[in-house]
Amino acid sequence: xxxxxxxxxxxxxxxxxxxxxxxxxxxxxxxxxxxxxxxxxxxxxxxxxxxxxxxxxxxxxxxxxxxxxxxxxxxxxxxxxxxxxxxxxxxxxxxxxxxxxxxxxxxxxxxxxxxxxxxxxxxxxxxxxxxxxxxxxxxxxxxxxxxxxxxxxxxxxxxxxxxxxxxxxxxxxxxxxxxxxxxxxxxxxxxxxxxxxxxxxxxxxxxxxxxxxxxxxxxxxxxxxxxxxxxxxxxxxxxxxxxxxxxxxxxxxxxxxxxxxxxxxxxxxxxxxxxxxxxxxxxxxxxxxxxxxxxxxxxxxxxxxxxxxxxxxxxxxxxxxxxxxxxxxxxxxxxxxxxxxxxxxxxxxxxxxxxxxxxxxxxxxxxxxxxxxxxxxxxxxxxxxxxxxxxxxxxxxxxxxxxxxxxxxxxxxxxxxxxxxxxxxxxxxxxxxxxxxxxxxxxxxxxxxxxxxxxxxxxxxxxxxxxxxxxxxxxxxxxxxxxxxxxxxxxxxxxxxxxxxxxxxxxxxxxxxxxxxxxxxxxxxxxxxxxxxxxxxxxxxxxxxxxxxxxxxxxxxxxxxxxxxxxxxxxxxxxxxxxxxxxxxxxxxxxx
Numbered sequence: 001x002x003x004x005x006x007x008x009x010x011x012x013x014x015x016x017x018x019x020x021x022x023x024x025x026x027x028x029x030x031x032x033x034x035x036x037x038x039x040x041x042x043x044x045x046x047x048x049x050x051x052x053x054x055x056x057x058x059x060x061x062x063x064x065x066x067x068x069x070x071x072x073x074x075x076x077x078x079x080x081x082x083x084x085x086x087x088x089x090x091x092x093x094x095x096x097x098x099x100x101x102x103x104x105x106x107x108x109x110x111x112x113x114x115x116x117x118x119x120x121x122x123x124x125x126x127x128x129x130x131x132x133x134x135x136x137x138x139x140x141x142x143x144x145x146x147x148x149x150x151x152x153x154x155x156x157x158x159x160x161x162x163x164x165x166x167x168x169x170x171x172x173x174x175x176x177x178x179x180x181x182x183x184x185x186x187x188x189x190x191x192x193x194x195x196x197x198x199x200x201x202x203x204x205x206x207x208x209x210x211x212x213x214x215x216x217x218x219x220x221x222x223x224x225x226x227x228x229x230x231x232x233x234x235x236x237x238x239x240x241x242x243x244x245x246x247x248x249x250x251x252x253x254x255x256x257x258x259x260x261x262x263x264x265x266x267x268x269x270x271x272x273x274x275x276x277x278x279x280x281x282x283x284x285x286x287x288x289x290x291x292x293x294x295x296x297x298x299x300x301x302x303x304x305x306x307x308x309x310x311x312x313x314x315x316x317x318x319x320x321x322x323x324x325x326x327x328x329x330x331x332x333x334x335x336x337x338x339x340x341x342x343x344x345x346x347x348x349x350x351x352x353x354x355x356x357x358x359x360x361x362x363x364x365x366x367x368x369x370x371x372x373x374x375x376x377x378x379x380x381x382x383x384x385x386x387x388x389x390x391x392x393x394x395x396x397x398x399x400x401x402x403x404x405x406x407x408x409x410x411x412x413x414x415x416x417x418x419x420x421x422x423x424x425x426x427x428x429x430x431x432x433x434x435x436x437x438x439x440x441x442x443x444x445x446x447x448x449x450x451x452x453x454x455x456x457x458x459x460x461x462x463x464x465x466x467x468x469x470x471x472x473x474x475x476x477x478x479x480x481x482x483x484x485x486x487x488x489x490x491x492x493x494x495x496x497x498x499x500x501x502x503x504x505x506x507x508x509x510x511x512x513x514x515x516x517x518x519x520x521x522x523x524x525x526x527x528x529x530x531x532x533x534x535x536x537x538x539x540x541x542x543x544x545x546x547x548x549x550x551x552x553x554x555x556x557x558x559x560x561x562x563x564x565x566x567x568x569x570x571x572x573x574x575x576x577x578x579x580x581x582x583x584x585x586x587x588x589x590x591x592x
Contacts, residue, residue, distance in 0.1 A: 157176075434467075
């Protein structure tokens with residue numbers, strides 16, 4: 001007889017290690033560490049636990065464990081297992097916002113640019129910058145004040161410098177026109193500027209402005225004046241906090257149910273350099289969640305502070321050992337209870353609390369999702385809904401849209417479009433739906449991507465039946481699919497159930513309408529793009545010497561008519577591989 005999860009927990013040893021909780025399919029859904037495995041895991045099954053813990057416990061079927069030599073080894077192993085298995089109920093930074101940073105590459109002639117990805121190659125990173133406009137202002141000022149290279153990574157040698165050198169925007173390291181020592185001086189000033197040490201730059205620009213004015217170079221003086229104003233504006237926005245030289249981060253965690261928000265505030269040389277909110281869902285408590293977050297957040301070794309102040313009583317000795325042993329950084333970790341550090345941490349906590357409460361109020365559109373599950377007789381809450389619509393113009397430019405709603409809200413990164421290939425100019429919405437549904441879910445199955453809890457088709461009984469047939473042919477007949485007809489807002493099922501008409505104010509109906517309308521908008525926008533594209537082809541092909549092959553090559557090369565017209569005849573001839581007289585004829589004809 002198999003033991004229940006609670007009984008399994010009682011068999012665990014009183015030793016440090018990692019525990020792995022699995023569901024009925026054998027999939028790992030949660031990984032945790034413990035100083036004492038039995039005490040920690042049995043605590044999940046105590047009476048009076050909160051709702052989120054009870055929900056996690058309800059999913060557990062099997063508990064496995066790995067004994068380690070000590071709690072530090074358990075922490076490292078836990079982190080590796082979370083990365084390897086990505087358990088559903090562990091905290092994951094992929095669920096949160098990815099704020100951009102400024103990167104200074106680790107090269108003899110470094111490049112400075114915006115990025116969202118940290119690469120552990122010795123590059124330096126500044127940020128994160130939740131306000132992208134502020135980051136763009138920094139980069140714009142750097143571009144104006146320093147003649148740094150703009151070309152790609154790695155730097156490639158050239159016999160002559162590019163246009164940026166000739167207009168004074170680059171010092172020409174690719175052509176050997178600047179030494180590493182001279183270039184390093186520019187980078188040192190950029191580094192100081194991004195660290196908040198900008199007094200020297202302000203004085204430099206002030207002197208350049210005054211010198212230009214004395215020499216009656218009024219245009220240069222005006223440019224320096226504008227640069228000085230922008231520099232002072234950025235400096236004021238950094239908000240001086242104190243005058244200490246340490247680099248410090250403040251990390252505060254707030255949770256409501258299974259929703260977590262961690263607020264990070266960065267202080268560099270006494271100035272507030274960045275604020276960021278990271279969102280995630282987890283079934284740990286706030287202390288456990290904060291520790292996991294910090295391991296993930298600093299795990300790539302980028303931009304780690306000298307001092308870290310935290311809002312909850314995490315094991316500071318443990319995380320300091322992790323920073324030292326795994327990341328080779330001697331960071332001190334503190335839990336302040338009073339004084340200036342406590343006040344900054346409290347401010348970070350208030351930001352996190354406001355964010356997580358806002359998320360809790362809007363999360364998952366729960367009323368609509370629960371009503372949908374009930375009225376459509378679904379087995380699970382429809383957290384992921386995908387909607388299809390077809391658009392065409394008299395049988396031409398037929399396209400299908402696929403839009404995704406996650407937790408009752410648009411998930412635009414998962415929108416897709418399909419050019420319908422099987423109609424040959426015929427008007428056949430049923431065939432178009434069949435092709436779009438088949439192509440979508442053939443790929444999802446092949447690439448082992450997530451499938452929706454509900455599929456919504458814009459249409460009536462015929463459309464939903466065709467979608468069901470396509471799913472049946474793929475072996476996906478278990479997927480729930482309905483159609484919403486616009487005329488009376490009736491919901492149609494692909495089985496013997498009668499159509500359903502919900503009240504006008506029904507949250508479930510309003511959500512389906514929002515999905516249907518968004519799918520229609522998305523399909524129509526692509527249809528219009530296709531018509532515009534064909535009109536461009538017809539215009540090009542009206543020029544002597546341009547046929548279907550050359551018009552297609554021209555658009556593949558330049559993308560838009562505007563880009564084509566901004567190129568010279570020589571560039572058109574070379575890049576699109578057309579005769580120079582034809583390129584000249586294109587410009588002469590289209591510029592009329």
